[in-house]
Amino acid sequence: NIQIKKPLLEHHIQIVGFDEKMLVLQSLRLLKRPIVHEHDENDYRFLVKDGEEIRPDQRIEALFSIMNDLYHDDANFISMSTKLGIVEWLDNTRPLKELIEESYTNSEHDIITQGQHSIKLYQEYVINNFQKPKPTAKSTSNTIMYAEVFVSLTKIQVEEDFKKIQSVVPSDLLRRAYYKIANSHEELYTLRR
Secondary structure, eight states: OOOOOOOOGGGSOOEEEEOSOOEEOOSTTOOEEOEEEETTSOEEEEEEEESSOOHHHHHHHHHHHHHHHHHTOOOOEEEEETTEEEEEEOTTOOOHHHHHHTTOOHHHHHHIIIIIOHHHHHHHHHHHHHHTTOTTOOOOOHHHHHHHHHHHSOHHHHHHHHHHHHTTSOTTHHHHHHHHHOSSHHHHHHHHO
């Protein structure tokens, strides 16, 4: 017997304003993390997603919510449309990319600054292979270049070139990041679970 009642708006947390600083994550979609000031005198951080299907994220957040309930720390998810939503930012979290980039050694960092970064090598690979069959081709969208390159190459060519690009990325970067943020063996074990 579930009763549907009119919500008591005086008990709802209301937005008072937004912080003037906003974190922009260095990702494909340049996700934003604004800080929202609420009338309960708390600040809430959210992840704003735009331009892609967010229902899978909502399902993942539902799973995270179940897991977080077990740990008594849950994130909120608000869907505004099928392609726009906000996810509450949990404190003491950092983007995985940032953790991994901090794991490079000084010599690996020097190699990257000299132009041997895997992303740069991959971009050069796509551009060079796009212009081989069409030397007069002007620059076009990345999606079109990517599609035309991989239609014109064999699977073996792509795999060989991918392995060359992959070889400049140290295979243990994520492990290094874990070691860096874990202060003890117990914390490392907890992170790996």
